[in-house]
Amino acid sequence: MTKIFQCFALVSCLCLVSATISSAAYTQQQCDKFYFSAQYDEAFQCIEFMATEGDPQSQFNLAVLYHLGQGVEKDTSKTILWLTRAAENGHPNAQFGVGAAYEAGFGVDKDLTTAVMWYIKAANQGHAAAQTNLGVMYGNGEGVERNSIEALKWFRLAASSGSDKAKRNAEVLAEHMSHEEILEADAMAAAWEPVFADNANSLPNSSVRK
Template sequence: MKILIVVLLAAIPMLMLAGCGEKDPGNTSKPGTPAKLPDEFTSEKEIPSILENELTPEEKSALLQEIMPAGPGNEATPEEKFVQLRKDAEAGDAKAQNGLGVMFYTGEAISKDSSGKILTNDPVTAAAWFHRSAAQGYADAQFNLGLMYANGEGVAKDPAKAVELFQKAAEQGNVDAQNNLGVMYYAGEGVPRDEAKAKEWFKKAAAQGNADAQANLDAMK
């Protein structure tokens, strides 16, 4: 039987770096002899002349797209995105508060202890932001805070409080909260043991495609 699925709902997309593909310009140098490019300055939006003369217009266009993919030129940096997220969170935006909590929990947002030492993650600050968001009825934050109480991370362990928060999120359709609520009922943690209610919540989560809930249902048979 699976116990609590410890998953935080990430609200900040991961940044990905992609390398540019390279095209053989049709080098005719002898094998083993490196081709020497002429000294020239090429901006990030230009193609070196030695390549430009060898390419068709279509190939030039394709190569330029690899060198400088199309996109907004004023896209915010990760730091700017974090500053804006914190600004929105401090202004009371529940989604931003939950997202900020996730960043502090995972260590994406840097925190320091009282001595100035950098922390790898900060569950206490994370829980504080989840509290603010959950108090506004934001389901993802209720689920995340429920996990904190269930595992005793950033807050004192309190299975009953975890059940209360999972219940609120589950009733809003949060599939992971539904599965975890089923686990709490099955195990009798924070709530009297009740297999019928456990099965009820597992079925609701499984109906939404949750594989863990389906596995829990199968394990109960």
């Protein structure tokens, strides 16, 4: 079974303009223009302002800028700082990113139990990559007690969102499970409903590498 790994991808909108402008003038369109026209210094000022105001999407975007070194020098510690703040504020891509960081030991001490915790938070919001990785963690007993039924449930859910990797993982895992176990996992997947954080922005599945 394989997992999904990805660099933090800038997704959805960049929601600010330069902090030297009145906050009333901030528009999504202006911020998009700064970033997508490669005006990274201006984009950084916008994003940093909104991130410090507590906007989860901007906190995630700021982590991306620190990770890529766009408009600011690369800084792993600040990448993790802002990624964690966004994750704590319910941002599913950030939760996935923090989970991946703890699993790989990127900018933090490797901690599989903590990785599972963050994958669960993102998976519960319907994040297909987190669901796939969580399935592998349950399937292998990494950071959590091994549970094939729980693993298959998460693979089924990720596969239903279009993840080919999760679909392949489910097929491989099911070959080693009883018919009753498969039925139980499928029933759990069918009954599952996403639990969105109150202040989280839903993100498109196109941000997930399949």
